[in-house]
Amino acid sequence: MEHLNAESLLGHWKSERHVLMEPRREPDTRWILEAALGHENFRTLSIHRDEVSALIRGLFFWRRAHDRPISMHLAHQRVNRVMEHLNQVAGIEGVLIPEPIPVHRPTALPPSAQSFSATEQMLVLDKKLLTWCRKTTTADAWLLVLSQNLMARLGMSEAVLLGTLASLTRQHIHHKTLMVPSSPNESLDTGGHYHVSLPRDVWIPLRAVLQKTKHDEEDSWLFATNKHPSSLPYKQRRLKLRQRLKAVTKRCASELKFLPDSDQWSALHSWQAIVSASRYVPVMRDIPPLWATLLRHYPLPTCTHVPLLASHELSHSYAPGDSHGRLPDRGPIRATRAPLDEIRTPELGQQTQPVGVSEIPTEHLPPDWHRQTKNILQQFLSEVGHLPKKRLNSDQLEDSMQEKLLAYEQRLNRFIGHQNHYPFWVLHFLYYQMRTKGNELSSTRTLLSRLTPLTLLMHDAVLDMSDWDDEVVLELQMAAESGTRWADSTRQRFISSFRQLMTFCQSYGLLEGVSLPRSTTSALSPSTLRTRILTPDHLQTVWSNLTQGVPDGDPRQMMGLTLALGFYGGLRASEVLSLTLNDVVMDPVSTSPQGTCWVEIQGGKTPAARRRVGLHIMAPPSVIGHMHRWIMTRRDECSAVPLEDIALFGPRHNPQAYTREALITPVIQWMRFVLGQDIDFHGLRHAAVSWTLLRLHAAQHEDFKNSLQHRHHWMFQPMSLRDMLKYFCGAERYDTLERGTLLLHVAQWIGHREPSTLLRHYAHTLGLIHSHVLAPSNS
Incomplete structure (x- = not known):
């Protein structure tokens, strides 16, 4: 690493025709660098928050003293711009101080x-x-x-x-x-x-x-x-x-x-x-x-193709086993009861994993670790740019490039504290593009800029890619776009680069079960893979085949409860696998016949994912009864182990938890055998949100409930609807409806921060409710 000072860096930037050395910017750039770096040589330098604040004030007064006054806001912007480019220089780390921007409270009424x-x-x-x-x-x-x-x-x-x-x-x-x-x-x-x-x-x-x-x-x-x-x-x-x-x-x-x-x-x-x-x-x-x-901005919500109104001419054809009952392949298999011996019972051994949630420590990370991580990746490319002027994929540069890759890989892992994080794979992807694909340095810098918008790096899931699923990929795309209003072409280039990175990771065995983002859309549209949602009849068909007549503790009972937690409780597959006996709180002595059953999700990809789900409110009594008997059997089989160390779903007489391949994969294979190919576990969360919103609206409007094909199901019985509305209203009781916070409670139940993601990407029955709101007499 070469020795640097303000003068040498200014000369280096000038020879490169750096953007900060344009004639109108050069005086300010020179003053900031001389004030920040001085004339002494250094190898490494950290510019802290207090020093950056002093630079902002210094630039403000310096410009005023030279009869070229600027506002404090503009001085703030110019110092931050220089700090951003300094962070791309190896050995220099400078804090960027965010400037708060007041945002008007949104209103649906005319604001003026x-x-x-x-x-x-x-x-x-x-x-x-x-x-x-x-x-x-x-x-x-x-x-x-x-x-x-x-x-x-x-x-x-x-x-x-x-x-x-x-x-x-x-x-x-x-x-x-x-x-x-x-x-x-x-x-x-x-x-x-x-x-x-x-x-x-x-x-x-x-x-x-x-x-x-x-x-x-x-x-x-x-x-x-x-x-x-x-x-x-x-x-x-x-x-x-x-x-x-x-x-x-x-x-x-x-x-x-x-x-x-x-x-x-x-x-x-x-x-x-x-x-x-x-x-x-x-x-x-x-x-x-x-x-x-709701219809003001793309993407709009997506409605299910399955008819849910009793008046629909084809509604009867969508019952399980009928002409449209399978989802959506219209193959020759129509049976709703398949032979149970077709199920591959999960095996012991390598198909288990440690009990509970494996949380990644973040206490050691500084508040601006997202920015510093991006700086490290930019510095990697900056050092590559100082190599002799040869093609980056030439044999002569192999040792030098390998040395820099390993150095920055170790630096990233020391900084974040573990491996398998998003910046780690971005680093290797950039190296792959330069060494294997022969990309020029300028193209690689552009690729890095596309893959690392700060709003994406601020998502908690970037710390561990091993737990990504389709939901996380969708959330990351939304996070990337949330910082600015991208043009269609910019969005398309980001999605293309993101797809390339995911394909690269899949070639190394990572993200194998994750769907690539859509490449043909001009906006971040919802996936249509899960819009053909399961109905209560579909779920009951699979549930009955798995649980009817089986003894307590049988793997088929466990598979049925796994489906129930997804369809009724809205749990992610990773959340189901991480549950322990200590996370399911049951009280069989209650005023209700089946008792209470609270499922506590202790860990997740975001703070919003940690929540408490009242399964006895969301699921029929038969599900709660099976859950109680399963827990009692599981407790007896592992009686010498504390409850918090016994996985809810694992091998018999073994407190370990099943892996996704051992439990979730066989469950999905069974569902696809019975109902059709257009099913995955994450689709159960979409169904849970969709039916929950229908039930909440039906609880408030009797005429709407009577228009539904499934109005006679347990979900829509008067007591069930009343208990559910009371559950989601919470401590505010029915004031929740007046204040308009009901959807926020639904979002928190499913594990989202706020309702927009839930409405635009998870709810596939909004059209029915919207139609009733616009013209109640038509429903």
Whole structure:
């Protein structure tokens, strides 16, 4: 490592034509470096928080003394920018001081007098548009009325509206139900869609459009004209639609201005004005804020394809064993009761693991360890850049590159405290790209920047990749995007790089059971793999086959309870495997016939994952009875071992826990044999969220409950619904409903920090509830 000081670093940056040495930036850069580094040579240097704060104040007063004053905010930005580039120099570590940015509290109501006035004008104009549409000869009048109602009634933003209309065909409409693509240009066959029954004022203009195009093909674009054929690319359709809407809005304004009360909507003379004015109309019409804003941004939630309403013409075909009962392969096997000897009973030996949760210590990590970790990776590439100017994959550099890889691997592991973390694999992936793929240093730096946004590194799961599943991968993608509003191209490049890294890890035996992120989407859309959710009938079929007539302590009983914890309790596979007898608290002496059963999840990937689940509230009495008998048998078999050292699910007479391959894999194989291939364990969590939201809404609306196909199931019995609503309302009791915090409690029950992830990626029955909220009489 070479000796450095401020002057040598300035000279090095100048020769590289560094961005900080541009003429307008050089004076500030020079002052900051001289103040931070001085003129003495050094090999390593740490610039602490107090020193960085002094640099910010010093730059502020120095600029003022030289008649070039800047604000403290700008001085803060410039010092942080220099610190960021210093961190890429080997041997230097500088603290970046975050600057708090005040954020307005979000509101669903108009936030200003102007927006409130525009909303009031939109409410008046809305009453005139339908009459005008029926009298005018303007070609796109129905298009304008439909668009305005999709925004003002369903709460769509302009982006979602244009994306929906650009994809719309007759196949997207079934009776009065509209299938809205969850992401732009989703395929009807493989993509995700949100299903909502249209209220009358949206259905009327859509019906008029359907009537005008009744002779067209089923898969032809509804808004195609001779000038705009159905074969137009998706982006061109969006552009043409916006142009047509701007033109028809101008025509509408000119025709309506002669009405005697036209001054009541005088500000709404353009398409953009209507878009802005429609934003708060749903809330002003007393639609709850959740449903008034749910369709504002991509990705939208994805609804299940399984019909759940009793009135649906195909609902009876989705019972287990019937024509659509298997999920979703329509193979020759239709039996709902397969021979039990087909199950491979989990074996002992290598298929066990230590009991309980293996937590990674984080007390030794500094608060800014995420930033420091990224600095180490950047310094690795910086040192590689100082090698002789040869191709990085040449044989002459093999020893030098290996030496640097091992040095930085040890440095990362010493800093974080263990191996198998995300930065470790990023380091090896960068080395692979340079040595095997022959990537240039500039391309590798770009790759590192894509793979390490700070918001992704702040997710707790980056500390241990061995426990990743599809849910974690989805959360990491959302975390990466949460720091900024990425353009579609930026998002696509991140997903592509993330896929490459995961493929690299899989080639070394890591992440073998994890699905790669979708590569064809322009937005972070939900996976459609788990939208064909299991119904209570499906679960009961598998449960009965596993538990009926088997003795207590039988492996089949354990497999049935494993499924029940996923379907009713919403537990992850890793959480099920980590449970001990001490984590399941049961009280058979209770007012209820089956007693109580509390499942305590002691560890997880995030603090939100640690929670307490009332299984006796979520699951039928038969499940609780089997759980009680299983625990008693397990306790008797390992009576000499403390409860906290006995795994809930493990080999007989052995306190050890089963591994995922020994327990979860056979359970899924059984379910797939009975019900079909479109099943994995994580899909049980999706089903748990979906049915929980249905039950909570049914508990508050009797007419909604009566519209469901499964209204006679235990889940929807009056006492079950009452107990569940009381459970999720918590200490606030029914004030929870008034305060609007019910969904937050559901998110905490499933192990999420807040409801947005739950609503957009886990709940596949929101369309039914949304339809009931918009038009209760239609349900």
